[in-house]
Amino acid sequence: MGATWGKDESGVLGTAEGRQSGSDLTGPWRISLRNYEVEPVGKSGPPPHIDRMPVGEKSVCDERFLGLLGGRLGEHAEQHEASVFGLLPDLTIGYLNPAWFRFARDNGGEEVSERWGLGAPVLEAMHGPVRALFEREYRLCFEKCRAWQHDYECSSPRVFREFHMDVFAIGGARGLLVINTLTAEHPHGSDRVAMKPEESLYLDEHGLILQCGYCRRIQRSDGSERWEWIPEWVENQPDNVTGGLCVPCYQTRFPSGSQ
Ligand SMILES: [Zn+2]
Secondary structure: OOEOOOOOOOOOOOOHHHHHHOOOOOOOOOEEOOOOEEOOOOOOOOOOOOOOOOOOOOOEEOHHHHHHHOHHHHHHHHHOOOEEEEEOOOOEEEEEOHHHHHHHHHHOOHHHHHHOOOOOEHHHHOOHHHHHHHHHHHHHHHHHOOOEEEEEEOOOOOEEEEEEEEEEEEOOOOEEEEEEEEEEEEEOOOOOOEOOOOHHHHEOOOOOEEEEOOOOOEEOOOOOOOEEEOHHHHHOOOOOEEEEOOHHHHHHOOOOOOO
16 A cells, blocks of 8 residues: 555654754654654655645555655655646555645545545546546556646635646656646635525436536536526535536636537
């Protein structure tokens, strides 16, 4: 299983108080604080950046990903203010940076961290045409050793959020580094009038609920192109949700020819 940057089996080498004074921190990159720990990752692993990372934050890294994050790249990923994750060739998560955990803590808590830890298949966070797009592009990044960038929405029931994603192939395309930069964040506007989760309005003839893969609005089952905002189903996604793509998201976010 994955190694944890920071899990120091040999014991605590520093304390939270020591972090402030710096006097108790010993050994290059071998630091363990009361709730915040950084362990060396081989000889080329990232430094701890103890002055920038709050107590309680740490990154995790799969053993297969460790060798890909040496030197400046690892330092960059560790320090990045954006949520950064690493992908292995089987499209499972191989690395999560401290900012990712900060965002998870602030926006979903332990449940998010546990569900999307090391080894989680990243595509399971998506469905429908959006999932197909991400799978195709991630695989092309591996196969062609190339980069990809994409804008997407990942809103909560109460807050609109938009991200810019940069994907880089690293280590000779043995892994992908995915940087998710928050580009917009504000309460939902008048285009997101909250509707009640009345299944009779949204269930199609197969008993499914069609949700846009970007904006997460739900299409009315009356045959119209009405896609409506149902916060309860964003908070707790029903099992019978299937992936779709509303017209505005198709036009603004989806690359032409991708469906
Ligand atoms: Zn949409």
